[in-house]
Amino acid sequence: MTSLVRRSWDRVSLYLPVLLMGLLALGTWWLVRNAPVPQTPAAARAPTHEPDYFMKVFSVKTFDGAGRLHSEVQGRMARHYPDTDTLEIDQAHMRSVSPEGRVTVATANRALSNADGSEVQLFGDAVVTRQAMRVGGRALPRLEFQGEFLHAWTNDERVRSHLPVTLIRGNDRFTADSMEYDNLDQVLQLRGRVRGMLMPAPAR
Template identity: 75%
Template sequence: MKARLRRTWDRLSLYLPVLLMGLLAMGTWWLVRNAPVLRPPTTEGAPRHEPDYSMKGFSVKTFDGEGRLQSEVQGLVAHHYPDTDTLEIDQVRMRSISPEGRVTVATARRGVSNADGSQVQLFGNAVITREPLRQRDGKLLPRLQFEGEFLHAWTRDERVRSHLPVVLLRGNDRFTADSMDYDNLDQQLQLRGRVHGVLQPPAR
């Protein structure tokens, strides 16, 4: 009996490595089949210049802490572009009121504003008008108007610049130039290129 068991065990031991190899191969196949597939890393391309939201026939107003109107932006159509964080407006009209009560109005066929509205570029029949204002000392600031195909305005710094021909109207006076840089806070105006001016005598 012992001899028979020994012979049986000897025969099984001959096939044991084959059985183990078979089990190992089946286990490896199962692991490969059920293992999660690793996807190659995807590289995000540069953001496209496409709007993420749009507005039509809109009007946006901002107020100060005491409820006084600070600015108003109107337009036919506006598109916001996340890649540059800018707002492009067709048939734009902007109106702002300074703490001193100075009213400035800007219009153009198209406008591009940065996120906080501190810079505005106006394209096509651009006009920026500062309405006349009588100061506390009684001095009258005359009406000031800029006209051109392109005007770049810094609303907080009260600056207007253009590298294209412009027309400047100050009261009854009229100036033209190939380019311009105006700083209202420093009361400086630089006209460059072919500059022409017509000064009218003050009204009595």
């Protein structure tokens, strides 16, 4: 009986390493099967045209290095869009002062401005006005542009529109289907149906 048990144990011991390897492989497979799956990093979201902050009934001023007022923006509501870094303003009122002291005021039902306010698009009852001033002893009359759309570059002192506009210079008045004005080069281009009314200069 003892020899029978011994022979049986010898046979079992021959297969014991195989059984242990099988159990180890089965345990490894179970661990891999039930291990938590590492989370894949979320793909970077493409920027959407959604505002990241708002301003209500606001006024923002900027100043130059000498502390002089450079620009002021007011409005009823403003929305900043991070994907384009633009500011959309309802009931916009903007004022800029050039280094020479030329004051330009722009108003509209809605405005779209770039980050530094150097480029502004005006929509609905848009008006851009350069106040009268004297340069080198020469009087420059008040200059005003009116239209449903005006595109202004404040630093370059340019105004453009592909829609009908009205230009008022002092007492003179012009209308056109489109316009481009460069104040620094003193060049005005009126296109399409152009009409003008020139008033005589006041007697001295």
